[in-house]
Amino acid sequence: MKRGFSRLLAALTISLLVMVLVAGCGGQKKESAPSEGKKAEGKEPIKFGVIVPLSGSQAILGEEMERGAKIAVKQVNDAGGIMGRPVELVIRDTKANPDTGVAVARELLSQGINMYFGVASSAVALAVSPLMEKEKGVIITTAAHSDRLTHQNFNKHYFRITDNPYMRERAMAKLMAERYPNTTKWGCIIPDHEYGRSTWDNFEAGLKKYYPEIAKKELEIVSVQRAPYGATDYKNFITAVLNSKAKGVFTSEYGGDAVTMFRQAVPYAFFDKIDVMVDSANEFLVPKAMGNMTPPHWIGTHWYYEAYKDSPMAKKVYDEYVKEYKDKYPTGWVGEAHSALMAYKAAIEKAKATDTDAVIKALEGLTFDSVSGKRTIRAEDHQTIKDVNIIHVVPVKEEPGWKVDEFKVYKGDDLIEPPSPGKPLKLE
Amino acid sequence: METLFLPLVNGLTWAMMVFLVASGLSLVFGVLKILNFAHGGFFMLGVYLTYTFIRNHALSPLKFFLIVFLCGIILAIIGAILERLIIRRFYQLDEAYMLIATYALLLVIEGSVEGIWGLQFLALPSPKGLGGGTEIFNTIIPSYSLVIIAAGVAVAVLLNLLINRSPAGKIIRAAAGDPDMTSALGINVPIIYTMIFAFGIFLAAIGGGIGAPNQAITPTMASSFIIQAFGVVVVGGLGNIGGAFLAAIILGLVDSFGTIYLPQIPGIAFYAAMALILLVKPHGLFESSISTK
Amino acid sequence: MSDIVLEIRDIEKYYHQFKALDGVSLCLEAGEIRVLIGPNGAGKTTLFSVISGENLANEGAVVYRGRDITRQVSWKRVQMGIGRCFQVARVFPDMSVEESLYVALQAYAGWQKKVRVPRDFFRPPRYVLEKTGAILDEIGLTDKRNIYVKTLSHGDKKRLELAMALAQEPDLLLLDEPTAGMSPEETRDTVNLIKRLHSNRRFTVFLTEHDMDVVFSLADNISVLYYGRLVASGKPEEIRKDPAVQEVYLGKEGDFDAFS
Numbered sequence: 001m002k003r004g005f006s007r008l009l010a011a012l013t014i015s016l017l018v019m020v021l022v023a024g025c026g027g028q029k030k031e032s033a034p035s036e037g038k039k040a041e042g043k044e045p046i047k048f049g050v051i052v053p054l055s056g057s058q059a060i061l062g063e064e065m066e067r068g069a070k071i072a073v074k075q076v077n078d079a080g081g082i083m084g085r086p087v088e089l090v091i092r093d094t095k096a097n098p099d100t101g102v103a104v105a106r107e108l109l110s111q112g113i114n115m116y117f118g119v120a121s122s123a124v125a126l127a128v129s130p131l132m133e134k135e136k137g138v139i140i141t142t143a144a145h146s147d148r149l150t151h152q153n154f155n156k157h158y159f160r161i162t163d164n165p166y167m168r169e170r171a172m173a174k175l176m177a178e179r180y181p182n183t184t185k186w187g188c189i190i191p192d193h194e195y196g197r198s199t200w201d202n203f204e205a206g207l208k209k210y211y212p213e214i215a216k217k218e219l220e221i222v223s224v225q226r227a228p229y230g231a232t233d234y235k236n237f238i239t240a241v242l243n244s245k246a247k248g249v250f251t252s253e254y255g256g257d258a259v260t261m262f263r264q265a266v267p268y269a270f271f272d273k274i275d276v277m278v279d280s281a282n283e284f285l286v287p288k289a290m291g292n293m294t295p296p297h298w299i300g301t302h303w304y305y306e307a308y309k310d311s312p313m314a315k316k317v318y319d320e321y322v323k324e325y326k327d328k329y330p331t332g333w334v335g336e337a338h339s340a341l342m343a344y345k346a347a348i349e350k351a352k353a354t355d356t357d358a359v360i361k362a363l364e365g366l367t368f369d370s371v372s373g374k375r376t377i378r379a380e381d382h383q384t385i386k387d388v389n390i391i392h393v394v395p396v397k398e399e400p401g402w403k404v405d406e407f408k409v410y411k412g413d414d415l416i417e418p419p420s421p422g423k424p425l426k427l428e
Numbered sequence: 429m430e431t432l433f434l435p436l437v438n439g440l441t442w443a444m445m446v447f448l449v450a451s452g453l454s455l456v457f458g459v460l461k462i463l464n465f466a467h468g469g470f471f472m473l474g475v476y477l478t479y480t481f482i483r484n485h486a487l488s489p490l491k492f493f494l495i496v497f498l499c500g501i502i503l504a505i506i507g508a509i510l511e512r513l514i515i516r517r518f519y520q521l522d523e524a525y526m527l528i529a530t531y532a533l534l535l536v537i538e539g540s541v542e543g544i545w546g547l548q549f550l551a552l553p554s555p556k557g558l559g560g561g562t563e564i565f566n567t568i569i570p571s572y573s574l575v576i577i578a579a580g581v582a583v584a585v586l587l588n589l590l591i592n593r594s595p596a597g598k599i600i601r602a603a604a605g606d607p608d609m610t611s612a613l614g615i616n617v618p619i620i621y622t623m624i625f626a627f628g629i630f631l632a633a634i635g636g637g638i639g640a641p642n643q644a645i646t647p648t649m650a651s652s653f654i655i656q657a658f659g660v661v662v663v664g665g666l667g668n669i670g671g672a673f674l675a676a677i678i679l680g681l682v683d684s685f686g687t688i689y690l691p692q693i694p695g696i697a698f699y700a701a702m703a704l705i706l707l708v709k710p711h712g713l714f715e716s717s718i719s720t721k
Numbered sequence: 722m723s724d725i726v727l728e729i730r731d732i733e734k735y736y737h738q739f740k741a742l743d744g745v746s747l748c749l750e751a752g753e754i755r756v757l758i759g760p761n762g763a764g765k766t767t768l769f770s771v772i773s774g775e776n777l778a779n780e781g782a783v784v785y786r787g788r789d790i791t792r793q794v795s796w797k798r799v800q801m802g803i804g805r806c807f808q809v810a811r812v813f814p815d816m817s818v819e820e821s822l823y824v825a826l827q828a829y830a831g832w833q834k835k836v837r838v839p840r841d842f843f844r845p846p847r848y849v850l851e852k853t854g855a856i857l858d859e860i861g862l863t864d865k866r867n868i869y870v871k872t873l874s875h876g877d878k879k880r881l882e883l884a885m886a887l888a889q890e891p892d893l894l895l896l897d898e899p900t901a902g903m904s905p906e907e908t909r910d911t912v913n914l915i916k917r918l919h920s921n922r923r924f925t926v927f928l929t930e931h932d933m934d935v936v937f938s939l940a941d942n943i944s945v946l947y948y949g950r951l952v953a954s955g956k957p958e959e960i961r962k963d964p965a966v967q968e969v970y971l972g973k974e975g976d977f978d979a980f981s
Contacts, residue, residue: 017514017532057648060547228687228695232445232643232652235438235570236687259549259644267554267561267570289549289644291484401484595827595845602813602824608775609811613828614799614889 045088046081046354048344049108049137050337051101051128052118054093057255060285061120061333065142066091068330068337069117071320082345083352096120098127109135114356117161117340120333122146122195125158132157136356138363140343142336143302145281147198147425150381154421156360159382161340161375165202165280166417166425168300171388171410172278173206174214175298176248181215183275187223187246189237189261191253199252199280200224205427222246227253227261234261238268252280259289271295283331287393292401296394302332303339303372304389307409314371332389339370343377380419385412433565435684441573443680444580445642448635450657450664450672451583452628458667459604459624462515462523465530468654469537470507470629474499474636475645476545479552492555496637500630507629511622519621534650542647550645559641572641579638583631584673591669600624604667659702665712674713678705724751725786726893726925727772732781734767734949741767742778743949749893754919754926756936759946765929766808768946769895772927773805774798785893804891808898810878814871818862818881821870822853825885852888859918860884861910876907880914887918896928900935912938 050069052062073087081087090113092104101124105116109131116132116139119125125144132139133155140159141149147165149158163171176183186207190196204221211219223244225237234253238261241249253261258279271277277297279286287294308314317338321330346369347362348354364379375386388410396403417425453467477499482492510533518526553559554572561568591597603610603620611617635653643652660679664671679698686697705713727749734742741764749755757765770776772783774795783791790798799805813821826849844850857863860880865873870881879899886894899915900908912935919926930936936943937957944954945966953963960966 017529017536055542057646059542059647060549063547226691231695233438233442233684235441235573236435236684239434239438240688256549256644256646256648259551259646263551263641263643264570267559267572268568269561285549289551291551293484293551293553595823595849598820598824599827599831602816605813605815606811609813610824610828611796612773612799612805612811613825613885614796615828615831616796618794 043081043085045086046348047088047090047113047115048341049105049113049116050089050091050118051094051104051108051116051124052091052142053096053120053124054091056096058096058120060255061143062093062118064283064331064333065118065120065337067321067325068142068317068334069341071317071324071334072338072341074320075316076341076345082348087341094119094121094124096124098123102127102131105131105137106135109137114138115344115354115359116140117337117344118142119144122149125149126153129153129155129158138356138360140340140363142340143333145195145199150383151420151423151425154381156382157356159343159363159377159384161343161377161384161386162302162336163386163388163412164383164416165199167412167415168388169199169202169280170206170209170415172250172280172298172300172390173203174210174410174415175390175408176207176276176278177210177214180248180276181211181217183248184211184215184217185220185222185244185246186248186250187221187225187241187244188250189225189227189234189241189253190251191229191257192226193229196226196252200250201427203250203278203280227257231257232260234264237261238265238270242268242270242273247275248278249274249276250278250280254280254282255285258282258286262286262290262295263293266293266295271297283333284329284393285331287402288329288400290402292395292397294393294395294402296392298390298392301389301391303335304332304391304404304407305330305335305371306404307387307389307407308372311371311373313369317371335371339372339375342370343368343375378416378419381421383416383419385416387412388415431688433567434569435688436681437569437573437577439681439684440677441576441642442684443676444577445635445639446653446656446660446680447580447673447676448576448583448638449632449653450660450676451587451669452631452635453657454661454664454667454669454672455587455631456625456628457661458669459600460519460621461604462519462526462530463658464625464628465527466533466537467628467632467657468650468652469534470503470632471636471639471653472541472647472650473503473537474633475552475640475649476541476636477502477633478637478640479550479645480545482552484553486553486556486559489555489558493638496634499637500634503633504626504630508622508626511625515625516618516621538647538650545647547647552640552645554641576638576642580673580676584669587669656698659698663702663705663712665714668712668714671712671714675705725749726751727786727927728782728784729768729772730782730784732768732771732778732783734764734771734776735779741949742771744781745946745949745951746781747944747951747954749925749927751925752923753941754915754928754939755942755944756940757927757929757944757946758931758936759929759952760948762948763946764949765946766897769805769897769927769929773803773895799889799891802890802892803895804886804889804893805895806879806882806886806897806899808901810875810882812870812878812881812885815869817867817869818857818873819853819866821881822856822884822888823849825888826852826856829889856884856887859887859921861914876903876911879903879911883914883918887922891924893925893927896926898929898931900930900932908932908935915939 052065053059054062069089073089077086090108094101094104105128114137116137119141120143122144125141128139129149138157140161142161145165150160188200190200207219211217223241223246225240227234227237279297279299281300283301305314305318321334322328347359347366351358351362363377367374367376372387375384377384391404391407393402394405395401449471456464478496481495518529558571558575560571562571599615603617607617660672660675664675679701682701683698690697725748729745729747732742732745745768759765771778774793778791782789823845827845830846830848857866860883862880865877900911940957943957943960945952953960953966
């Protein structure tokens with residue numbers, strides 16, 4: 001009898017724990033309240049599926065994308081919606097896992113939602129893109145950076161609203177050649193997977209092109225450190241780079257791994273010993289984490305609001321973000337999610353329809369207004385031509401311990417690769 | 429010399445981090461015979477709690493370690509309460525229930541950390557004077573690495589003294605070996621279980637606090653060292669803390685030298701070494717009895 | 722005049738549907754040696770478990786020196802003075818004889834609050850060191866002090882278990898088949914040991930036995946348990962002549978030839 005009671009108590013305890021975690025986590029299913037936005041009401045809403053990582057190591061990206069999406073929806077609905085219909089978001093967590101991403105996409109496709117945006121992880125994008133083709137949906141990704149998505153793995157139902165590694169790394173390499181012409185020895189610490197390798201390959205190609213062109217100097221790559229994904233200790237890679245006497249260092253480690261790597265480099269006086277550090281894509285994540293321990297370095301971003309403070313659209317998004325989330329430093333993912341909805345809006349209004357084929361046709365070649373100025377979606381490979389924003393951060397005494405002391409904008413047109421949908425990217 | 433010394437120090441540092449996490453796991457398994465899936469969660473709570481007290485100030489080493497110790501005590505008390513309320517209900521049941529219960533606890537911890545501290549990554553400054561490098565054998569070693577190594581060794585030594593050389597340790601080992609017999613000696617075995625569980629949590633938490641300046645603070649860090657910690661516990665011999673210490677050093681050095689000399693297959697060296705050792709000694713390096721070396 | 726150490730009132734114990742003990746009542750007087758006999762499966766071990774606290778009775782009461790301990794935890798009962806030795810000797814296989822006794826004495830010292838930290842953190846308290854030798858002599862294991870328990874003979878393991886129980890200074894000692902599996906000499910030695918300890922320490926002993934010679938040489942009183950019921954209780958001569966007891970053992974071979 002005592003054992004039976006023990007069993008019952010055990011079962012109740014497990015149930016309680018499970019209930020608490022389901023309630024507490026809560027991030028699984030979120031709907032935006034239909035009454036967000038005042039003017040567009042009454043008519044049948046247009047639904048968009050927003051699939052982003054809300055849990056796991058990429059959750060911070062997903063959170064920013066969700067915020068950008070919600071701000072966009074509010075602004076669109078306040079202005080009367082799209083063709084008079086209110087916009088509704090249906091948000092799902094991909095967990096940065098391809099299987100989960102596919103599962104949630106399927107769930108929404110079966111509900112009849114055909115337009116999607118979001119996705120941070122290239123692996124998820126590579127899995128979801130063919131699903132869209134099969135089930136006649138359309139997706140605009142707001143961060144996934146793998147080349148394949150607009151090359152070997154391209155299909156007509158996939159669009160990318162952000163820059164791609166080719167554009168981003170070229171811009172950064174060009175900037176390095178312009179600003180640090182004497183830094184001719186370069187090294188890198190990159191994650192050992194497709195994204196890490198492809199970013200470095202593109203950056204290296206850019207260095208090899210621009211240093212002779214602009215700095216009139218020959219370049220030497222002295223150290224390539226590939227860190228296993230999820231490594232908790234980067235010290236061996238840091239010391240290897242230092243020992244190679246590299247003066248310029250590139251990294252495409254992202255998120256928490258980047259913070260760990262930067263943190264572990266500090267005791268070696270790493271940043272005093274090199275000329276320049278380049279971070280491919282971390283937006284403000286490293287400075288926000290490290291505060292006044294932030295070393296001076298360049299960061300590639302999707303959107304830096306200060307560069308567009310004269311744009312009413314950018315200003316509105318910035319102000320709304322600061323007001324709603326009490327944070328003065330929205331990251332580029334906010335801007336990309338916002339831009340995705342802007343693209344859809346322009347396309348739907350042009351096509352006067354929301355069915356997939358019409359939207360796809362309208363998106364191809366579309367030029368629309370975004371928080372970073374005008375963007376054009378290339379018809380051949382669905383890659384957006386847009387500005388590349390690069391910022392430079394330095395530590396300061398006052399809160400929050402860091403600031404952006406300069407930024408550079410490069411026009412995408414000059415930097416983008418020729419389209420080759422269906423074929424792998426070729427680097428000269 | 430340099431090419432050997434650096435990976436040696438880095439490997440030992442990492443090994444001691446893994447050991448700090450594994451020590452509590454091993455102790456709890458040795459005495460309570462349970463694998464606490466939520467152990468990594470308490471490591472993470474130790475990190476976050478330490479961060480909450482310190483924020484972005486570089487404290488004197490004394491203050492820093494005092495705070496880490498305090499966080500350990502706070503979490504140990506929570507651990508004791510959890511043992512009384514939840515964990516002890518599962519001792520008599522099939523192990524599967526305990527695994528599920530502690531896994532559920534881990535999920536609750538992860539969700540709470542996200543809810544309380546948010547998704548943003550954080551970083552902790554090192555204690556004053558320990559944030560730079562020390563020159564040894566003509567190479568620069570982060571001073572804090574030496575702190576971590578010292579902490580790992582200190583924990584190993586203290587645990588050894590406690591478990592193997594003190595009368596209290598004898599009673600703990602008796603309770604671990606035969607709880608019924610120990611009860612028959614008039615010893616309150618349930619209280620020993622509570623104290624050991626709380627002590628295991630304490631070790632996880634101070635492991636977190638000590639390790640906090642060494643890496644990014646993220647809501648997913650419960651899993652940072654836990655897989656390697658489980659690996660080290662198994663390779664060392666389930667329940668054998670000295671074994672875990674030795675296994676951590678062996679595997680840590682293998683991993684460190686592996687990243688330098690076998691860069692083509694990153695991360696594999698650790699698991700290959702694990703598999704090799706277990707092939708030769710399936711029960712781990714030492715007999716699974718709660719002891720050290 | 723007579724001092725009741727243990728009173729058991731109408732104990733009922735079920736294992737699921739099976740009734741192991743059905744209304745068992747008895748009293749033990751201070752200083753007596755009571756032997757419990759009965760066929761295998763009669764419930765003798767269950768009764769001991771209910772007294773020592775390994776199992777709790779479903780109905781009835783266990784009163785020890787006037788205190789109701791029916792629902793008390795087992796380790797508390799040890800602290801109150803109830804010691805128990807098991808049918809299969811429970812000892813620590815990986816320790817030496819001396820270490821085992823240290824643990825047992827350490828336990829006693831601990832809950833008797835004879836321990837002072839930090840002086841006693843690395844060495845056993847003086848009490849433990851002194852007592853170890855004394856108990857080893859009492860039990861007759863002095864020359865086996867440093868032997869590892871797992872290499873001891875069966876008889877010596879039982880003696881060690883007894884020594885560890887004695888370390889708790891019991892008032893009431895429960896011995897579950899102390900001579901089971903022993904040779905005739907070992908049995909004789911054990912009986913003499915029990916008699917010697919009983920006369921030196923003056924505690925109450927409650928033991929179960931199948932060997933009738935042992936029963937009659939030790940018992941002050943005998944209780945007979947038959948499938949969960951106490952069938953008879955009294956002086957050895959009365960029990961020998963009791964028809965109910967004879968009926969119970971009718972047809973059984975071996976030890977009970979004494980009745981025929």
